[in-house]
Structure formats: structure tokens, C-alpha cells
Amino acid sequence: MVNYSMFVQAGIGSAIGLALASELSKIVNSFSNHIIQPIIDIPFPESKWRQLHVRINNFDLRLGDFLRDLVEFTIAIFVFYLLFREIQRGMGHSKK
Numbered sequence: 001m002v003n004y005s006m007f008v009q010a011g012i013g014s015a016i017g018l019a020l021a022s023e024l025s026k027i028v029n030s031f032s033n034h035i036i037q038p039i040i041d042i043p044f045p046e047s048k049w050r051q052l053h054v055r056i057n058n059f060d061l062r063l064g065d066f067l068r069d070l071v072e073f074t075i076a077i078f079v080f081y082l083l084f085r086e087i088q089r090g091m092g093h094s095k096k
Contacts, residue, residue: 024076024079024080025076028072028075028076028079029072031075032068032071032072032075036071036075037050037068037071040071050064050065050067050068051064052064052067
């Protein structure tokens with residue numbers, strides 16, 4: 001019965017982690033779209049950088065969309081790093 005209880009606790013922890021990650025994703029997207037992107041738009045007026053693409057034969061490489069996603073990914077990784085670092089410190093695993 002102990003193994004089942006541990007399994008249920010791990011499942012609940014995973015579900016909570018997934019829900020938090022989903023909400024964090026919304027915050028990162030909003031931060032990127034409403035704060036970072038307008039700053040990037042200053043040197044590139046009218047958001048033309050988001051429409052940047054390269055056409056090779058009949059294949060369209062949408063570089064602007066990729067760059068936007070890369071910015072969002074970088075922000076998310078940085079936020080997760082900061083959270084993980086603080087959790088490690090709280091657990092006493094940091095090297096001071």
C-alpha cells in the first residue's frame with residue numbers, strides 16, 4: 001500500500017507541475033508579446049521582422065516566426081532556471 005500511496009503522490013505532483021508549467025507558458029507568451037516584441041519593433045517599424053521569410057523553390061522558411069518563438073523559448077528557459085535555482089537554494093543544495 002505504501003508504493004501505491006507514493007505513486008499517487010507522484011502523480012499529483014506531476015499534475016500540479018504540468019498545470020503550473022502551462023500557466024507559466026501563458027505568462028511568458030504575454031511578456032514576450034507585450035513587452036519584448038514592442039522593444040524589438042522599435043528598430044524595425046511596422047513589425048516587418050515578424051514577416052521575414054526566405055523562399056527556396058516552393059518552400060517558405062518563415063524566419064520571423066522562428067525568431068519570435070526563439071525569444072519566447074529563451075525567456076521560458078531563463079525563468080525555469082531562476083525557479084530551479086531558488087528551489088535548490090531552498091533545499092540547501094546551493095554552493096555559497
